[in-house]
Amino acid sequence: MTSASAPLIDVTKLEAWYGRRRILNGVDFAVNAGEIRVIMGGSGSGKSTLLRHLLGLHKPRSGTVRLLGVDIARASERELLAVRRQIGVSFQGGALLTSLSVGDNVALPLREHTNLDEATIRIMSRLKLEVVNLGGFQDLMPAQLSGGMVKRAALARAIAMDPKLLFFDEPSAGLDPVVSAELDELILRLRDALRMTIVVVTHELESAFKIADSITVLDQGDILMTGTVDAVRHCDNERIQDLLNRRPREIQVDADAYLKRLTEEAA
Amino acid sequence: MNAVENTCVTEDLGGYALVRVGGEVDLSWSQKVRDAILAALRGGDVGVELSRVAYIDSSGIAALVEGFQTARGKGRRFALIAASKPVLAVLQLARLDKVFVLFADVEAARAG
Numbered sequence: 001m002t003s004a005s006a007p008l009i010d011v012t013k014l015e016a017w018y019g020r021r022r023i024l025n026g027v028d029f030a031v032n033a034g035e036i037r038v039i040m041g042g043s044g045s046g047k048s049t050l051l052r053h054l055l056g057l058h059k060p061r062s063g064t065v066r067l068l069g070v071d072i073a074r075a076s077e078r079e080l081l082a083v084r085r086q087i088g089v090s091f092q093g094g095a096l097l098t099s100l101s102v103g104d105n106v107a108l109p110l111r112e113h114t115n116l117d118e119a120t121i122r123i124m125s126r127l128k129l130e131v132v133n134l135g136g137f138q139d140l141m142p143a144q145l146s147g148g149m150v151k152r153a154a155l156a157r158a159i160a161m162d163p164k165l166l167f168f169d170e171p172s173a174g175l176d177p178v179v180s181a182e183l184d185e186l187i188l189r190l191r192d193a194l195r196m197t198i199v200v201v202t203h204e205l206e207s208a209f210k211i212a213d214s215i216t217v218l219d220q221g222d223i224l225m226t227g228t229v230d231a232v233r234h235c236d237n238e239r240i241q242d243l244l245n246r247r248p249r250e251i252q253v254d255a256d257a258y259l260k261r262l263t264e265e266a267a
Numbered sequence: 268m269n270a271v272e273n274t275c276v277t278e279d280l281g282g283y284a285l286v287r288v289g290g291e292v293d294l295s296w297s298q299k300v301r302d303a304i305l306a307a308l309r310g311g312d313v314g315v316e317l318s319r320v321a322y323i324d325s326s327g328i329a330a331l332v333e334g335f336q337t338a339r340g341k342g343r344r345f346a347l348i349a350a351s352k353p354v355l356a357v358l359q360l361a362r363l364d365k366v367f368v369l370f371a372d373v374e375a376a377r378a379g
Contacts, residue, residue, distance in 0.1 A: 114294060116294070116298065116326065117301070119329075120297075120298070120326060120329045120330070120333065123328075124325045124328075124329045127325050127328060127363075131360055161294070162294070162324035162325050162326070189360055190360070192356060193353075193357045193359070193360040195322060
């Protein structure tokens with residue numbers, strides 16, 4: 001169990017590789033209880049890879065990932081399950097089970113992980129649909145939902161168990177500005193009312209600036225900085241300013257590594 | 268903040284059952300709150316006093332919702348009394364503050 005002051009997420013010197021490409025260059029990353037942390041970065045910055053490690057979907061090549069005080073690469077199945085029960089994830093594409101109704105998708109974690117009475121499960125899952133403004137849609141199938149509704153249904157499922165820690169991958173991607181702003185508002189209210197600690201991965205600047213207590217900026221596998229919204233806005237790092245001002249990056253070419261990638265038989 | 272012990276005690280105020288709930292109501296024991304509320308509703312009208320609730324999750328809210336719905340089915344009154352800020356925040360998140368009957372104190376609830 002973590003002490004009150006220990007970070008809920010504590011990543012040290014995390015390295016990640018895909019084949020011969022190093023994606024994360026030994027990053028340190030910590031998130032405290034009650035915080036909304038936004039991980040920002042362009043395509044290929046390593047933010048999705050960091051998220052997958054935080055969720056335990058990949059084991060670190062080196063470094064450690066501790067969630068709720070548990071080193072997830074070395075935890076027993078039982079410890080991992082206990083951690084997973086306290087975590088909610090809203091995936092970018094929703095990841096709803098297409099053969100289940102919206103209501104059953106949201107109720108699924110409660111049915112899998114608790115012994116609660118079915119009446120309680122029904123109320124809890126419908127309550128979550130109300131929270132995300134999908135009240136009354138429990139009998140629809142995922143295929144009948146619009147993009148924004150899928151996103152909200154996925155969020156309802158992610159918070160079904162009232163998780164301590166909520167991960168939200170690209171909440172605004174593909175949404176119209178009004179729905180996107182509503183989701184931002186909801187993230188803030190979830191933190192305040194249900195005391196969630198929330199990690200949001202996004203490349204949407206407006207959303208990041210609205211919801212974040214602090215922002216971690218990733219670029220080509222390195223954390224350029226972690227700071228408040230103001231600190232990030234006003235920092236004089238050229239790459240961060242490029243990201244904020246949407247300037248295309250100059251891709252660095254390592255001639256040796258490039259030629260090896262093109263020519264070696266066993267890549 | 269000082270930790271408040273998890274408690275759920277029912278008092279009989281002469282035909283009116285007052286369920287006093289305190290502490291952090293979460294999945295680990297919210298079913299006890301549910302059972303206490305449903306048991307109290309076997310008597311008469313019920314008030315749930317929530318001033319010492321430091322946290323309530325949706326399983327705790329579900330217990331209140333089920334109590335309210337059961338009371339309506341039986342033609343009984345069901346009120347939330349002195350809901351603490353954390354309780355109000357969760358009720359507002361789900362717009363349930365507009366659904367429940369809320370009172371500031373027990374006297375008002377009994378008179379209500």
